[in-house]
Amino acid sequence: MNSSKLVKSLCIGVMMTSSFGVLAHGDVTPQAMDTSTITALGKEWKEQNPYRDVTGDLRKEILRIGASAYNQNCARCHGLEGISGGIAPDLRMLPSDFDGDEWYVYRVRNGAVRNGAVYMPKMADYLSQEALWSVRTWLESVSVEE
Ligand code: HEC
Known part of the structure; x- marks a missing residue:
């Protein structure tokens, strides 16, 4: 040699x-997710959760991917199973509607930075739109919103 x-x-x-x-x-x-088994969404970010009204086996698959992507990428700050231990907001409380979607997209794309300190990384730099809307769909399925 x-x-x-x-x-x-x-x-x-x-x-x-x-x-x-x-x-x-x-x-x-952050761990990239394989989302080849669910509907592709393209490059442009959707304004509303495109998977919200999906039913049947495809919904099951979206929820599987969402739960797994959440546990691998969000749980360490937002809490296992979405139950916040207080480090970061409890995401089960985000409203399951257009306003909730808008705020969700804003945060996952921009993260949260205050005085130069990164409280939340820009998760959209690591995870695809498909993976992040799956996480949103899963969070809505465990929602505790009143
Ligand atoms: C390193 C820790 C960390 C990770 C990892 C993280 N977040 Fe966050 N997230 C935060 C913190 C802290 C806030 C609160 C920021 C603030 O209010 O300034 C936040 C806020 C949010 C909000 C706004 C919630 C609200 O009620 O205002 C959303 C939505 C969100 N995160 C989604 C996610 C998703 C989805 C993931 C995984 C793909 C994720 N975050 C990963 C720390 C994290």
């Missing part, structure tokens, strides 16, 4: 070790 090949394989080794390190921590890096 010549030296540049050796350097290359060492680098690959280091890269693999460090990405396993991230996986071991689980929630350090």
